[in-house]
Amino acid sequence: MKTISAIAHVVLLEMVRRKDFYVLFILTFLITVLAGSVSFFNDDRIVRYLKEICLLLIWISTLVIAVTCAARQFPAEQESRTIYPLLAKPVSRDQLILGKFAGCWVATLLALFLFYFFLWALSGLKNDPLSLLHYLQALVLHAAGMSIVISFVLMGSFLFAAPSSNTTISLIAAFGILMLGRHLNKVALQQPEPIQTIFYMGYYLLPHLEWFDIRALLIHNWEPAPWGIVLLAILYATAYSAIFLGAACVLFRKRRLA
DSSP: OHHHHHHHHHHHHHHHHTTHHHHHHHHHHHHHHHHHGGGGOOOHHHHHHHHHHHHHHHHHHHHHHHHHHHHTHHHHHHHHTOHHHHHHSSOOHHHHHHHHHHHHHHHHHHHHHHHHHHHHHHHHHTTOSOOHHHHHHHHHHHHHHHHHHHHHHHHHTTTSSSHHHHHHHHHHHHHHHHHHGGGHHHHHHTSOTTHHHHHHHHHHHSOOGGGGOOHHHHHTTOOOOOHHHHHHHHHHHHHHHHHHHHHHHHHHHHOOOO
């Protein structure tokens, strides 16, 4: 466990050196300014629209941070050849993958915390009826969804030749699932066999990232989601993350380091 924590700590330090957190602060500031402009309007529809823009920016920003951070981990280690002395120490390949995952996930979690904290603080100043519980649920579910994304990207590091390919494919897949995943079963109903069966298989096999997106709850001031549902979503994310990380470990063990 200490080994995994040490690797995760190195990932966090690397992220700070690469100025990722400076970009995060700029994005947070832009979201803050946007949320602050709510005070100029008294129309509830405009307020909801501005909040929707803020939450959309949060999702886009954290997806980019999570994917780019995870995609460069192993290619950067191999390019700088630091992976060889690292594996020469009593560090297994599985521990290296788990440490990289933990570091990327914690970095993304810190980004999410800053985003949602600023949004909650400003919403409170504007007499938003939503409680801290709403934003806490959004943060927890969002972080759970990002664990799936990060583990998938780490697996992709051993499937795709270049980190740019991994980044592009992962971002397209994540945005595609978020926008179209919930509609795949409806599309299947309109298709002939065997395409209908293929679509249904895709619907049940793909990780449904949209289940972790509760922006509508925040935008329309709905009641918090039942915590039982939140727990099931966390278990769902844990299962998919374990599958992708397990596949990454198998692929990494089989890869010969030149």
